[in-house]
Amino acid sequence: MSMEKKIVECVPNFSEGRNMAIIxxxxxxxxxxxxxxxxxxxxxxATNRTVVTFVGEPDAVLEAAFxxxxxxxxxxxxxxxxxxxxxxxxxxxxxxxxxxxxxLEECAELAHKLAERIAREHxxxxxxxxxxxxxxxRQNLAVCRAGEYEALPEKMGNPEKxxxxxDRPFDxxxxxxxxxxxxxxxxxxxxxxxxxxxxxRRANAIAFDVREKGRPVREGNPITGKIVKDENGxxxxxxxxxxxxxxxxxxxxxxxxxxxxxxxxxINVTPLHVAFDExxxxxxxxxxxxxxxxxxGLMPKRCLIEAGKYFLEKQQRSTGIPEEDxxxxxxxxxxxxxxxxxxxxxxxIEFMLEADNKTGNRLVDLTVTGFADExxxxxxxxxxxxxxxxxxxxxxxxxxxxxxxxxxxxxxDERWNEFSQWADxxxxxKVELLHLVDEDTDAFNRIMAAFGMPKKTDExxxxxxxxxxxxxxxxxxxxxxxxKASFKAFEICRAMxxxxxPNSVTDAGVGALAARAAVIGAGMNVKINASSLTDxxxxxxLIAEANELVAKANTEEAEITAxxxxxxxx
Numbered sequence: 013m014s015m016e017k018k019i020v021e022c023v024p025n026f027s028e029g030r031n032m033a034i035i036x037x038x039x040x041x042x043x044x045x046x047x048x049x050x051x052x053x054x055x056x057x058a059t060n061r062t063v064v065t066f067v068g069e070p071d072a073v074l075e076a077a078f079x080x081x082x083x084x085x086x087x088x089x090x091x092x093x094x095x096x097x098x099x100x101x102x103x104x105x106x107x108x109x110x111x112x113x114x115x116l117e118e119c120a121e122l123a124h125k126l127a128e129r130i131a132r133e134h135x136x137x138x139x140x141x142x143x144x145x146x147x148x149x150r151q152n153l154a155v156c157r158a159g160e161y162e163a164l165p166e167k168m169g170n171p172e173k174x175x176x177x178x179d180r181p182f183d184x185x186x187x188x189x190x191x192x193x194x195x196x197x198x199x200x201x202x203x204x205x206x207x208x209x210x211x212x213r214r215a216n217a218i219a220f221d222v223r224e225k226g227r228p229v230r231e232g233n234p235i236t237g238k239i240v241k242d243e244n245g246x247x248x249x250x251x252x253x254x255x256x257x258x259x260x261x262x263x264x265x266x267x268x269x270x271x272x273x274x275x276x277x278x279i280n281v282t283p284l285h286v287a288f289d290e291x292x293x294x295x296x297x298x299x300x301x302x303x304x305x306x307x308x309g310l311m312p313k314r315c316l317i318e319a320g321k322y323f324l325e326k327q328q329r330s331t332g333i334p335e336e337d338x339x340x341x342x343x344x345x346x347x348x349x350x351x352x353x354x355x356x357x358x359x360x361i362e363f364m365l366e367a368d369n370k371t372g373n374r375l376v377d378l379t380v381t382g383f384a385d386e387x388x389x390x391x392x393x394x395x396x397x398x399x400x401x402x403x404x405x406x407x408x409x410x411x412x413x414x415x416x417x418x419x420x421x422x423x424x425d426e427r428w429n430e431f432s433q434w435a436d437x438x439x440x441x442k443v444e445l446l447h448l449v450d451e452d453t454d455a456f457n458r459i460m461a462a463f464g465m466p467k468k469t470d471e472x473x474x475x476x477x478x479x480x481x482x483x484x485x486x487x488x489x490x491x492x493x494x495x496k497a498s499f500k501a502f503e504i505c506r507a508m509x510x511x512x513x514p515n516s517v518t519d520a521g522v523g524a525l526a527a528r529a530a531v532i533g534a535g536m537n538v539k540i541n542a543s544s545l546t547d548x549x550x551x552x553x554l555i556a557e558a559n560e561l562v563a564k565a566n567t568e569e570a571e572i573t574a575x576x577x578x579x580x581x582x
């Protein structure tokens with residue numbers, strides 16, 4: 013079970029870049045929505061346009077976008093709008109971008125939902141573009157926006173040219189708000205590669221080597237030769253090596269170095285670490301070194317995780333290490349701190365959201381002593397359920413530790429990937445079980461809240477009874493998840509006793525003991541909570557499943573412990 017939250021970025025562009033009071037009213041609508049973080053507001057006077065960036069979970073982002081588009085429609089009158097940037101509406105574009113736990117296809121579905129609601133409730137017509145396009149050719153924003161605002165009287169009500177949602181003859185409402193393009197696109201990473209040269213020409217050469225567009229083909233001399241044209245008079249291009257990238261070379265006076273400046277428009281096709289290695293290769297072919305990498309703006313966490321694992325695998329090292337360690341490997345491997353310190357908490361979208369959402373009272377954020385002290389107090393939570401989940405996390409951690417020790421045991425170099433895969437499994441289990449530490453306490457608090465509901469009227473009583481049953485079922489399901497996750501730790505501990513570093517066999521044995529305690533402890537919670545369920549068929553099924561897991565855990569622990577004892581003797 014993945015604990016990854018779904019996170020979406022939204023980057024609406026509003027046709028107002030000069031009146032900060034109007035811009036503030038629009039961004040206030042975004043910030044009012046709980047669960048959304050406003051990341052950036054970038055007004056442009058010449059373009060008379062403001063680019064706003066915010067992130068959050070899908071429902072919250074859709075609500076914030078809907079409210080912002082509505083407010084812009086009220087405050088911005090397109091009849092008097094002029095600026096250097098193409099535009100067709102008060103909210104000109106509103107793309108949704110997958111950051112974590114969600115696909116581009118899912119974002120396209122969300123874009124359709126948002127566009128339909130904007131048209132229906134705000135009466136603002138919407139085109140759908142890029143991955144959300146509903147008609148051929150409309151993947152290209154320029155096709156949707158052809159003729160800009162001034163062409164809307166001719167396009168509205170035209171079956172071929174009209175918007176996807178809210179199409180109607182041009183009227184007073186459309187005259188005021190214009191149309192909005194709602195879309196879905198991949199996350200774009202802006203990145204600069206630092207070079208040990210001051211030559212813009214050489215930086216440009218490297219950029220042309222790698223960018224998808226490539227460079228013009230020339231007759232004879234590749235630098236001074238005449239550019240080859242096709243039958244239509246266009247330059248014939250030799251493509252670069254990296255799909256989904258745009259790049260140029262430039263000189264940065266602040267740093268006194270040249271850089272390859274790149275936009276990676278599809279991080280699924282060309283991940284950050286692949287682009288880095290290829291720029292390094294092409295730079296080296298020209299006698300130049302890449303000394304580091306500068307990330308412009310923000311990035312999804314997975315870019316660093318994928319990069320860290322990539323560089324660990326190149327070293328034939330285990331990737332089953334804590335997330336923080338993987339990120340550090342990525343930072344140092346790509347020189348992200350070459351020009352200035354790189355703080356993941358300020359550059360990674362997920363970490364910025366976590367910082368906003370942290371309440372400061374999570375059990376897993378306590379010290380070991382703090383956790384023990386909190387458990388020992390007279391409050392009933394945290395209790396046995398949270399402790400069971402934590403014991404399961406420790407079981408997974410011990411198995412993972414043995415796997416990591418085995419992956420770089422002298423003489424076992426060829427087995428590094430075998431143990432790395434076990435360590436990856438263990439890390440995923442550890443993360444899941446640590447999440448369940450707090451979720452078990454949350455489940456108990458839900459029951460207490462349900463019992464605290466009013467019971468004055470018959471309606472109150474019925475609602476209270478239903479809430480208590482729902483909370484009790486949830487409080488039974490959470491420890492069941494703890495049982496199942498903890499049981500998976502046996503597989504890792506057994507494998508490490510059988511095939512892992514013999515010097516650490518007792519660590520894997522202790523892991524098996526912790527896993528058994530976790531399964532049995534969580535099972536007790538399943539059974540006591542299930543006994544309060546009025547739906548006896550559900551209760552009996554959960555109790556039977558818990559008893560079966562307990563019996564299996566006893567068998568697993570006994571077998572693994574016996575194997576450990578045999579290894580110790582020998």
